Amino acid sequence: MxxxxxxxxxxxxxxxxxxxxxxxxxxxxxxxxxxxxxxxxxxxxxxxxxxxxxxxxxxxxxxxxxxxxxxxxxxxxxxxxxxxxxxxxxxxxxxxxxxxxxxxxxxxxxxxxxxxxxxxxxxxxxxxxxxxxxxxxxxxxxxxxxxxxxxxxxxxxxxxxxxxxxxxxxxxxxxxxxxxxxxxxxxxxxxxxxxxxxxxxxxxxxxxxxxxxxxxxxxxxxxxxxxxxxxxxxxxxxxxxxxxQVERLQQDHDNAAWLAGALRDIGADVRRQDTNMLFVRVDPLRAEALGHYMKQHDILLNSAPVTRLVTHLDVSRPQLETVVHHWQRFLSQP
CATH class of the missing domain: 3.40.640.10 (Type I PLP-dependent aspartate aminotransferase-like (Major domain))
Structure with a gap:
């Protein structure tokens, strides 16, 4: 997960x-x-x-x-x-x-x-x-x-x-x-x-x-x-x-910055990214569906009209690539 x-x-x-x-x-x-x-x-x-x-x-x-x-x-x-x-x-x-x-x-x-x-x-x-x-x-x-x-x-x-x-x-x-x-x-x-x-x-x-x-x-x-x-x-x-485990926090910041850029590239509305947090604006009518869709693909997030994503030591760059892949598939749905 x-x-x-x-x-x-x-x-x-x-x-x-x-x-x-x-x-x-x-x-x-x-x-x-x-x-x-x-x-x-x-x-x-x-x-x-x-x-x-x-x-x-x-x-x-x-x-x-x-x-x-x-x-x-x-x-x-x-x-x-x-x-x-x-x-x-x-x-x-x-x-x-x-x-x-x-x-x-x-x-x-x-x-x-x-x-x-x-x-x-x-x-x-x-x-x-x-x-x-x-x-x-x-x-x-x-x-x-x-x-x-x-x-x-x-x-x-x-x-x-x-x-x-x-x-x-x-x-x-x-x-x-x-x-x-x-x-x-x-x-x-x-x-x-x-x-x-x-x-x-x-x-x-x-x-x-x-x-x-x-x-x-x-x-x-x-x-x-x-x-x-x-x-x-x-x-x-x-x-x-x-x-x-203090210096390695920079990895979380770098991963959050990478994720923000990758989500922007697929059309997600990333409002901002600071340190290990990024905030993504989601269509309020689809926010609940996003959470369900991601969970079906073993991704947990607190989906909301403004969704906060937090990187940490248990999330790797390849896993974030998986997140972007599934987010893009969700956005492509009618």
Whole structure:
């Protein structure tokens, strides 16, 4: 099956599985799992942050990040399409009493700072206190420009806000920019890394920040049910991913660019391609039929009037050629 629904569908490779099975373990709630500690220390060194915390999922990492920045009755500013606002079940509001203030993102995925400034609440008893600006990098595949990150950092210092980056695909951004991770995340107080998307680990995310911040986050991780025991088996996969599967993300970007060009060549309406994602406009009357047709030919995609295709380590160029072949056959049908 050729699966282009998301890069979350990746499976651990044989070398990754071998490292998982050989991982030394301990009780991570006590802080003595050596593999978890090794992952956290490696990620902190790689990013230039003081500390890191391993969590079961990206959703929990984002939730713990917000809970560690904001008190009940305070707010964070995020994009209308941000995962920690739109796609994570309202957890910050429901569980933390934290108010989201969404704004529209610009076409390049940034949140215009003049719009952010207009939404910062005055110090008045009528309003929630604005405490945090939350960005995504990448956002729908788009890489936030390093100059913008620098400007956002200076902006938050001026307005006494913290700056968090949902970096689920931050390594895609780093590879696309040709920059080390540290160059992108020096301009934030905290950020997350998802290990189970393009990096190919089976599960897990990291939250990174200062020692004090991660100490707060550790308590919230426990409270929200994220304290694991012999988690080193999972952490070993994350460490393998960081050490061996970052640079290969460029292959996913190249494959996505190739697929975008090949689909255009057969008449598909490719709207855009950024990093490992491309978006194709499909006739709304035929979108459901496209999904069924592709599935009959062992190709999975989330077919919609705008269909997102995501390349990843489990999809090869020959498989993408198969996708283009069947897409062309579908388009040729009356």
């Amino acid at each position: 050729i699966d282009l629904r998301s890069d979350t569908v990746t499976r651990p490779s044989a070398p990754m599985l071998a490292q998982m099975m050989a991982a030394p373990t301990g009780d991570d709630v006590y802080g003595d799992d050596p593999s978890v500690n090794a992952l956290q220390e490696y990620a902190a060194r790689l990013s230039g942050k003081e500390a890191a915390l391993f969590l079961p999922s990206g959703t929990q990492a984002n939730l713990v990040a917000l809970l560690s920045h904001c008190q009940r009755g305070e707010e964070y500013i995020a994009g209308q399409g941000a995962h920690n606002y739109l796609y994570e079940a309202g957890g910050a509001a429901a569980l933390g009493g934290i108010q989201p203030q969404p704004i529209d993102a610009a076409p390049d995925g940034t949140l215009p700072l003049e719009m952010v400034a207009a939404k910062i609440k005055p110090d008045d008893v009528h309003f929630a206190r604005t405490r945090l600006l939350s960005l995504e990098n990448t956002h729908n595949g788009k890489v936030l420009p390093p100059d913008y990150l620098r400007e956002a950092w200076a902006f938050t210092r001026q307005h006494n806000l913290a700056l968090h980056i949902d970096g689920a695909r931050i390594f895609n951004a780093a590879v696309a920019c040709g920059l080390p991770l540290e160059a992108l995340v020096r301009y934030c107080d905290s950020f997350t890394i998802c290990l189970s998307k393009g990096l190919g680990a089976p599960v897990g995310s990291l939250l990174l920040g200062s020692h004090d911040y991660i100490r707060r986050a550790l308590r919230w991780r426990k409270m929200t049910g994220g304290g694991m025991r012999q988690a080193g088996i999972l952490a070993a996969a994350g460490l393998y991913a960081l050490q061996h």
